[in-house]
Amino acid sequence: MTGRQGDRESEAIVVSSFKNPEAALNIPWAGVDQWRQVNQQYVLLIETYTGQLEPLQAIADSITADLSALDPIMEALCAKTCSHCPDPCCIGAKIWYDFNDLLYLHLAGEPISASQLICTRDQICPGWTPTGCRILRQRRPWICTWYLCPAQTAQIEHPEHTTRMLISSHSANIKTNRRQMEEHFIRMLTSV
Numbered sequence: 075m076t077g078r079q080g081d082r083e084s085e086a087i088v089v090s091s092f093k094n095p096e097a098a099l100n101i102p103w104a105g106v107d108q109w110r111q112v113n114q115q116y117v118l119l120i121e122t123y124t125g126q127l128e129p130l131q132a133i134a135d136s137i138t139a140d141l142s143a144l145d146p147i148m149e150a151l152c153a154k155t156c157s158h159c160p161d162p163c164c165i166g167a168k169i170w171y172d173f174n175d176l177l178y179l180h181l182a183g184e185p186i187s188a189s190q191l192i193c194t195r196d197q198i199c200p201g202w203t204p205t206g207c208r209i210l211r212q213r214r215p216w217i218c219t220w221y222l223c224p225a226q227t228a229q230i231e232h233p234e235h236t237t238r239m240l241i242s243s244h245s246a247n248i249k250t251n252r253r254q255m256e257e258h259f260i261r262m263l264t265s266v
């Protein structure tokens with residue numbers, strides 16, 4: 075196999091992983107080999123397209139900035155609600171890294187975990203501890219920061235609550251940037 079053929083096959087696998095409708099029903103890359111392969115493919119693609127990555131890296135930097143700004147805000151909110159929570163969401167949640175989470179982690183140069191967060195639906199997220207998540211915010215799936223439980227929503231109920239406005243603004247930036255990152259990446263892979 076030539077290097078270019080290998081590159082094209084890697085592109086096809088990543089694109090089809092993203093577009094596969096089954097992905098919504100199954101935990102993606104749950105096997106150790108699948109996880110290793112998909113991450114090798116991201117590394118290979120990023121190396122292959124290194125000269126075209128500047129816009130993507132700018133988007134990833136912007137996501138990092140918004141996540142960093144959100145972290146103390148979310149930690150303060152969690153401090154008010156999570157320590158006495160009767161039913162911690164992370165125990166029951168079925169959370170895994172998706173296509174954009176992994177793309178962001180690779181572009182941002184963050185270390186990649188040894189496996190998908192959970193490999194079966196009966197597992198508890200390994201990030202959970204009784205005192206909070208042990209995974210740095212930038213390295214968590216985006217949904218972990220995006221999600222506000224009812225107790226947290228109640229804390230910032232007023233539409234002009236400063237915390238609510240800050241969360242809303244940073245989250246909107248991240249959502250837009252994740253969408254643009256995905257679109258730009260797919261366009262880059264599929265352009266001839």
Ligand code: SF4
Pocket residue numbers: 152155156159160161162163164223224225226
């Ligand atoms: S985010 Fe909400 S549901 Fe989850 S642990 Fe904190 S208080 Fe409980």
Ligand code: SF4
Pocket residue numbers: 164167169199200201202203206207208209214215218
């Ligand atoms: S990564 Fe952290 S915040 Fe997300 S589900 Fe796991 S323990 Fe909860």
